[in-house]
Amino acid sequence: MSSEVSSANGLNEAGGLFIAPALADKPHWQGHRDRLRTKLLNRGAGALDDYEILEVLLMAFIPRRDVKPIAKALERKFGCLSAILAAPAEDLLKVPGVGETVAAYIKAIAELHSRAAREEIKAREIISSWSALVAYVRRELQHEKREQFRVIFLDRKNQLIVDEIMGHGTVDHAPVYPREIARRALELQASSLILVHNHPSGDPKPSRADISITREIIDVLGPFDISVHDHLVVGTSGVVSFRTSGLI
Structure with a gap:
């Protein structure tokens, strides 16, 4: 065993080798989140698919879970982004993985979208x-x-x-x-x-x-x-x- 490995790892009570948490593999979704954020920041939101945009939104309120299945479930149930934003909160809550916080967040995004559109037509x-x-x-x-x-x-x-x-x-x-x-x-x-x-x-x-x-x-x-x-x-x-x- 090299000194580098032995300094990071050790023996458990049974005498077996254990891997230190710092070197353990990250959850697969953690690396996916990092890649998605990098893609958004480097290439712009237009480079993301609809479900990926949903993932970015969901990541803010579901910190320790793979959110891709939730984004895909929303897309399947409602069909498109505009329908998701227009959906009543009670319908959003029927999607597995969507709780009250996420439903409220989606409705807030929808209202921001509406208010921004009203501002655009009100100004002219x-x-x-x-x-x-x-x-x-x-x-x-x-x-x-x-x-x-x-x-x-x-x-x-x-x-x-x-x-x-x-x-x-x-x-x-x-x-x-x-x-x-x-x-x-x-x-x-x-x-x-x-x-x-x-x-x-x-x-x-x-x-x-x-x-x-x-x-x-x-x-x-x-x-x-x-x-x-x-x-x-x-x-x-x-x-x-x-x-x-x-x-x-």
């Missing part, structure tokens, strides 16, 4: 940043399991005042009250607005009921000189604009 005239608006409403609503009716209220400069949920319903219907939308628009001193709702079925094609309620809202707002710029219908396959479709 909505009409001139239409692609950012469409990306925002799609991110907010494409994975909603219940129909949600939202109204984006705008000022005279077509800048965002507030984005509010005005109706929350079932898988195929959300109650909408045109007079309540008018009351809120007057209260906020809005000059115009954009209607937004989702189709949980995934198909964003406007229904007859969608067209009818849009016309009712336009008629109610008309006497107050408040215009409806557009009505956006969101589905997993995309976003349909009433104005682009010739429905307004």
Whole structure:
């Protein structure tokens, strides 16, 4: 036995050789974490696969465990990153390895993403940043399991005042009250607005009921000189604009 080995190792009570912890092999996942961090820092987040991005997030709250199986399980259950971020906490908790801390962290990341997107559209005239608006409403609503009716209220400069949920319903219907939308628009001193709702079925094609309620809202707002710029219908396959479709 060399002096180097004998200084690091020793004999156990039974007289057998034991290896000092400092020289013992690291858990396989420890080396993987180190390599993943190095890849992220040296090559940028764009070099990581979706599940690897999830691993990096999970590593912060699961310090002594292989998190790759958890990341893969999240990806399998929800299908994509946007669906994971949109998932209710109770659904996240059903994934093996995801506890309350991890679920809360994922929801916090989702909220940061939403707030950053709102800041982007609030800082500019909505009409001139239409692609950012469409990306925002799609991110907010494409994975909603219940129909949600939202109204984006705008000022005279077509800048965002507030984005509010005005109706929350079932898988195929959300109650909408045109007079309540008018009351809120007057209260906020809005000059115009954009209607937004989702189709949980995934198909964003406007229904007859969608067209009818849009016309009712336009008629109610008309006497107050408040215009409806557009009505956006969101589905997993995309976003349909009433104005682009010739429905307004």
